[in-house]
Amino acid sequence: MLLIKCPFCGPRPEIEFAYGGQAHIERPKDPMSLDDEAWAEYLYIRNNTRGVHSERWRHINGCARFFNVRRDTISDEILVTYKVGEAPDAVPEKDRPTKGGAVR
Amino acid sequence: MKRFSAISVVREALRGNSAWPRQWRSPEPKPRYDVVIVGGGGHGLATAFYLADRYGVRNVAVLEKGWIGGGNTGRNTTIIRSNYLFDESARMYEHALKLWEGLSRQLNYNVMYSARGVLMLAHNIHDVQSFKRHVHANRLNGIDNEWLSPQECKEYCPPLNVGGEMRYPILGGALQRRGGTARHDAVAWGYARAADALGVDIIENCEVTGIRRAVSGGVEGLETTRGFIRAGKVGVVAAGNTSVVMNMAGVRLPLESFPLQALVSEPVKPAFPCVVMSNTIHAYISQSDKGEMVIGAGTDAYTSYSQRGALHIANHTLDAICELAPMFRRLRMLRNWGGVVDVTPDRSPIVAKTSVPGLYLNCGWGTGGFKATPGSGDLFAFTIAKDEAHPINAPFTIERFREGVMIDEAAAAAVAH
Numbered sequence: 001m002l003l004i005k006c007p008f009c010g011p012r013p014e015i016e017f018a019y020g021g022q023a024h025i026e027r028p029k030d031p032m033s034l035d036d037e038a039w040a041e042y043l044y045i046r047n048n049t050r051g052v053h054s055e056r057w058r059h060i061n062g063c064a065r066f067f068n069v070r071r072d073t074i075s076d077e078i079l080v081t082y083k084v085g086e087a088p089d090a091v092p093e094k095d096r097p098t099k100g101g102a103v104r
Numbered sequence: 105m106k107r108f109s110a111i112s113v114v115r116e117a118l119r120g121n122s123a124w125p126r127q128w129r130s131p132e133p134k135p136r137y138d139v140v141i142v143g144g145g146g147h148g149l150a151t152a153f154y155l156a157d158r159y160g161v162r163n164v165a166v167l168e169k170g171w172i173g174g175g176n177t178g179r180n181t182t183i184i185r186s187n188y189l190f191d192e193s194a195r196m197y198e199h200a201l202k203l204w205e206g207l208s209r210q211l212n213y214n215v216m217y218s219a220r221g222v223l224m225l226a227h228n229i230h231d232v233q234s235f236k237r238h239v240h241a242n243r244l245n246g247i248d249n250e251w252l253s254p255q256e257c258k259e260y261c262p263p264l265n266v267g268g269e270m271r272y273p274i275l276g277g278a279l280q281r282r283g284g285t286a287r288h289d290a291v292a293w294g295y296a297r298a299a300d301a302l303g304v305d306i307i308e309n310c311e312v313t314g315i316r317r318a319v320s321g322g323v324e325g326l327e328t329t330r331g332f333i334r335a336g337k338v339g340v341v342a343a344g345n346t347s348v349v350m351n352m353a354g355v356r357l358p359l360e361s362f363p364l365q366a367l368v369s370e371p372v373k374p375a376f377p378c379v380v381m382s383n384t385i386h387a388y389i390s391q392s393d394k395g396e397m398v399i400g401a402g403t404d405a406y407t408s409y410s411q412r413g414a415l416h417i418a419n420h421t422l423d424a425i426c427e428l429a430p431m432f433r434r435l436r437m438l439r440n441w442g443g444v445v446d447v448t449p450d451r452s453p454i455v456a457k458t459s460v461p462g463l464y465l466n467c468g469w470g471t472g473g474f475k476a477t478p479g480s481g482d483l484f485a486f487t488i489a490k491d492e493a494h495p496i497n498a499p500f501t502i503e504r505f506r507e508g509v510m511i512d513e514a515a516a517a518a519v520a521h
Binding site for chain 1: 303345347348356357358359361405406407408409410414415416446449505506507508
């Protein structure tokens with residue numbers, strides 16, 4: 001089980017959270033102008049990264065807020081968690097999980 | 105290939121089983137092949153076998169980055185069934201089931217296909233209605249599936265608890281008698297041995313690191329850890345790592361990879377006569393011929409390539425199994441492990457040509473690909489050899505996500521399968 005650091009509530013076990021899929025997918029600003037190809041890209045095509053993956057999580061059994069996580073999908077180690085709208089580098093070093101911080 | 109027969113087995117037994125040859129060669133890669141299959145799991149090996157056996161393409165190589173059958177083929181819970189709701193899926197899985205029935209004879213290798221029946225349990229009114237709909241749809245497609253009352257479930261599988269004290273009591277079940285299990289390793293080995301005998305090169309410890317494309321855009325060959333291999337056509341059958349391989353050709357896919365877990369218990373005497381599945385409380389259980397209870401758990405919530413899952417996922421399944429079959433409450437678990445499965449948005453596979461000439465794709469089997477191994481191999485071999493889809497896999501395109509023509513088994517089953 002992952003130990004996930006909610007940016008609002010602190011570290012909590014994975015069962016308090018819901019996974020929200022790949023992060024930073026922008027909703028089309030003008031949906032009517034999209035062709036089928038662009039809709040398929042928005043709705044279904046995913047990076048499915050092997051390596052460092054940016055993803056959304058929701059603290060559904062806590063503060064219920066969405067936030068972003070960077071996780072290595074090979075080791076499942078969480079590198080950093082950050083609020084929506086924030087850049088991951090904006091998270092102070094002391095608030096980032098240390099090596100091995102993501103326990104399984 | 106030295107054929108297995110009653111006479112050869114007895115003769116070799118008398119000689120101390122010392123004269124059996126290696127089951128397949130370990131060749132150096134040739135500079136060029138007509139077809140190169142990327143991925144030496146069950147589906148890839150079956151594709152190579154049918155290319156050589158049915159479609160006359162003998163200059164074929166299978167590249168495997170580890171050892172054959174070491175991925176999901178060796179990690180699944182070996183359930184075979186074809187009782188899918190939609191016509192497209194029913195045709196696909198029934199094609200595979202028909203091949204399973206004659207597979208040991210065709211490969212001259214005992215894959216231990218055992219039609220012991222697959223019983224899918226219903227625990228609420230929605231399940232009952234949905235499974236009855238499945239039964240009727242399957243019958244219209246000529247696929248056996250029947251409805252059992254709770255008492256009939258108990259008679260078919262005596263360890264089941266059909267008492268009313270369960271949180272989710274058993275309200276009945278859908279039984280496909282032709283469903284069952286097979287020995288997963290034997291499937292990989294049998295296909296490898298039979299393909300090798302037809303001249304297919306099986307190249308293990310050979311990882312694809314790049315897909316080289318010609319000026320025309322078509323596939324020219326593969327960069328690998330064992331050098332460049334020129335290829336007329338390339339078929340990618342890389343399961344959980346499909347996105348990684350296809351990225352090398354610049355093709356983005358509607359796939360996400362998740363860890364899926366399984367576990368086995370200590371071996372016990374024959375106690376469980378069939379396969380029992382429960383989508384609602386999430387338990388999949390059968391007994392192997394070695395006596396272990398083989399248990400399938402769910403996927404983790406997040407995408408991962410780690411080949412391991414979290415303990416709470418396995419725990420959840422064991423909770424359900426202790427309710428379903430209380431006699432297993434004191435059974436100890438021996439091992440658990442995970443495999444990385446590639447899941448599409450509609451939970452149906454992709455078996456199709458791609459936008460790159462000479463590049464073919466077989467992926468997206470998600471959590472239930474083992475049952476399709478022979479059919480998937482045959483249809484993919486057809487697609488590669490003829491450069492067009494067989495009518496059975498014609499609906500399973502990549503373009504269906506653009507066109508909206510889904511084969512929505514996710515909605516039909518309401519669960520990963």
